Amino acid sequence: MNDEELIKAALQLKKEEDDELAKLLDKAGFLFVPILLKFILNSEDKMDDTLQVDYKEVCEKVKKFVENRKKKPTKLSIKNVLRGRSFQSNMRDEVVPEMRKAFFGLFEAFNDKYGGGDKFDFRSKHYNDIEKWLKKLPKLMQVTTDEALIRTIQQSYEDGQGINWLEKKLSELPEFSRNRARTTAITEGLRMYSGSQYEAMMQNDAIVGKTWRHTHGIKEPRKGHEDADGQTVAKDEYFIINGEKCRYPRDPTLSAGESIHCHCFMVPLIN
Structure with a gap:
């Protein structure tokens, strides 16, 4: 199979997965499935791009860090070397705006369905909670990634493995995978779905x-x-x-x- 055939096969597989997700959402009882699916897929693409950039930055930092290092590094030393990545800023600039769009797009759909008012109450406590969550999410995700990196780097020293083993393990970490991007997009898309529904309900007497x-x-x-x-x-x-x-x-x-x-x-x- 050449590159062009491989790309076509991958795109077809993704389309089948997306169609299956739409069927599951509809079967599960979610409303506005086309709107919800669009926001989920947009977030997934942005999330995957962000994870791939983070993977490249991490690989460069880790290679320099372990080069000529004989003793097993401490957790703190690994945390220090992993600082200064663009992951959190990329999340804030690329992924979070897509999730925010999902919240407001779905709120509008629920508000229309329930016959609510024309204006959104930006002063509501719940909306502020949503904003706090979206601001906190990038840091939470980076903490999860860093914990996995610390375990993997320390394991390479404990098992006496070299840089080639470590590079292979880094490439296999689920923290950088498309699956993580998809899981995050679905979870946060459905969170925005329920949050927007709740907000539309609270603003409707x-x-x-x-x-x-x-x-x-x-x-x-x-x-x-x-x-x-x-x-x-x-x-x-x-x-x-x-x-x-x-x-x-x-x-x-x-x-x-x-x-x-x-x-x-x-x-x-x-x-």
Whole structure:
């Protein structure tokens, strides 16, 4: 297979994956699937570009760092050498704006569906929470990457491996993979979906409550999320999910274990 055939095959595979994602979102009960999918795919592309730039910068820094170094480096020394990368600024400039677009685009769709007002309340506490989360996300993702890098670099010294082994391991780290870009885009896209729905509900006096719905048919579902199916509260109250309080599925207040790969959604209770 030549390069052109390989590219065509890769594009076809991605299209099939995107079509399957659209079907899953529709089957799961999400509204505005074409709009939601567009924002997810845009974020995925931006996220993948950002991860690839970070991978190249990391490789250059690590090669220089381990060159002629005989003793196993400390965590602090590795953290110091990993500083000064463009990852966080690239996230802020390229990826976060796409997520913000998703929030406002989906808010407009929900607001139209619920017959809400014309103006968005930028002073709402929840909107400020969303902004805080988007500003915090780049640092959280870099911390995860740095932890994986520290483990890998130290392991190369513990096992007596050379630079070739280390380069191979760096290229295989899931922290730089397209899969991470896709998982992040889906998780944050669905977070913006539920967050925008919640904001549209809060700014609409006709909506008085909300019901948590669990998507059935998901592989390895969380029992706490299944148990919450049908849980109804006032729109300004919290759901209780596995002992954690949240305003909606994938609320930034939830732990990563309760947010990532969550496919639950809300149904408004209209007066």
